[in-house]
Amino acid sequence: MVWSLQTAPALSDQEFDQWNKLLEERTGVQVLPQQRAFLQTQIGMRMRELGLESYNHYYEQVVGGLQGIVEWSILVDRLVVKETSFFRHRASIDYVRRLLQSRIDNKSLDDSFEVWSVGCSTGEEPYSLAMVVNDCFELAGLDPYYGITATDISQPALQYARQGIYNERKIEPLALDERARYTQTLGDGRFQISDKLRDRICFSHGNVLNIAQMPMAKMDVIYCQNLLVYFRRWRRREILNEMITRLKPGGVLVIGLGEIVDWDPSGMTRVTDDGIQAYIRS
Numbered sequence: 647m648v649w650s651l652q653t654a655p656a657l658s659d660q661e662f663d664q665w666n667k668l669l670e671e672r673t674g675v676q677v678l679p680q681q682r683a684f685l686q687t688q689i690g691m692r693m694r695e696l697g698l699e700s701y702n703h704y705y706e707q708v709v710g711g712l713q714g715i716v717e718w719s720i721l722v723d724r725l726v727v728k729e730t731s732f733f734r735h736r737a738s739i740d741y742v743r744r745l746l747q748s749r750i751d752n753k754s755l756d757d758s759f760e761v762w763s764v765g766c767s768t769g770e771e772p773y774s775l776a777m778v779v780n781d782c783f784e785l786a787g788l789d790p791y792y793g794i795t796a797t798d799i800s801q802p803a804l805q806y807a808r809q810g811i812y813n814e815r816k817i818e819p820l821a822l823d824e825r826a827r828y829t830q831t832l833g834d835g836r837f838q839i840s841d842k843l844r845d846r847i848c849f850s851h852g853n854v855l856n857i858a859q860m861p862m863a864k865m866d867v868i869y870c871q872n873l874l875v876y877f878r879r880w881r882r883r884e885i886l887n888e889m890i891t892r893l894k895p896g897g898v899l900v901i902g903l904g905e906i907v908d909w910d911p912s913g914m915t916r917v918t919d920d921g922i923q924a925y926i927r928s
């Protein structure tokens with residue numbers, strides 16, 4: 647039978663461990679034993695595209711030389727979960743809105759307002775953040791500098807995000823006035839995020855395992871949800887400890903509810919709001 651018509655060969659225990667180890671070393675993401683079929687299907691599909699039949703042979707290609715770097719950037723996009731949506735966790739985004747609004751009301755804003763969306767996937771999260779930030783400034787009649795930095799490990803996801811084009815189903819979570827103010831119809835059932843928001847967002851490649859090498863600094867908000875859940879607990883702690891060094895005094899870290907427990911870093915105070923998990927830097 648022709649290889650392209652066959653299903654992927656079964657991953658042996660040793661092969662599963664080898665691929666899982668590579669993925670975790672390079673991204674932090676852990677594939678659980680019950681997700682073995684997912685790993686097998688994704689790697690198998692890529693092998694089929696390349697006409698390869700042996701997991702070992704493909705592994706050698708992925709870890710070897712310059713070609714390996716290119717191949718890894720294709721494969722990693724297939725192995726990470728990129729599920730996301732606009733206003734995925736409204737309570738957390740509304741918290742960012744209230745935070746900024748209170749700074750505007752108290753006249754305690756700096757010259758700029760900087761937000762970092764970590765693990766931004768296809769862009770719905772940073773665009774949602776840009777909408778609430780823009781709302782606050784527009785309502786207050788202010789036009790200060792604000793910017794959103796959005797990073798992810800997947801290059802294809804970032805490319806998609808930069809275009810800011812979504813179909814009707816994707817933009818369903820937007821309220822009608824949000825749609826009217828922040829999207830324009832392309833006339834073919836798709837909508838593009840308005841230029842005024844797209845111009846505010848810088849999408850760039852970034853691996854959270856390398857935060858120490860990232861230039862981000864002096865953030866007002868670091869927003870990181872549904873990424874650390876795929877990591878071991880000790881690694882979540884390490885990453886969060888590094889992230890909070892990038893906050894301004896008074897800056898806020900917002901993570902997904904329950905994504906870390908027993909984490910009490912010095913200089914950070916947990917926000918007392920039941921529906922969210924956020925920390926303010928003193």
Ligand SMILES: C[S@@+](CC[C@H](N)C(=O)[O-])C[C@H]1O[C@@H](n2cnc3c(N)ncnc32)[C@H](O)[C@@H]1O
Nearest residue numbers: 673726727730765767798799800853854871872
């Ligand atoms: C499930 S999505 C979450 C998207 C968005 N934050 C949300 O909550 O809707 C997880 C994202 O994390 C990214 N990711 C996984 N490992 C990463 C790493 N080591 N560094 C940066 N991004 C990573 C994936 O590419 C994916 O886009």
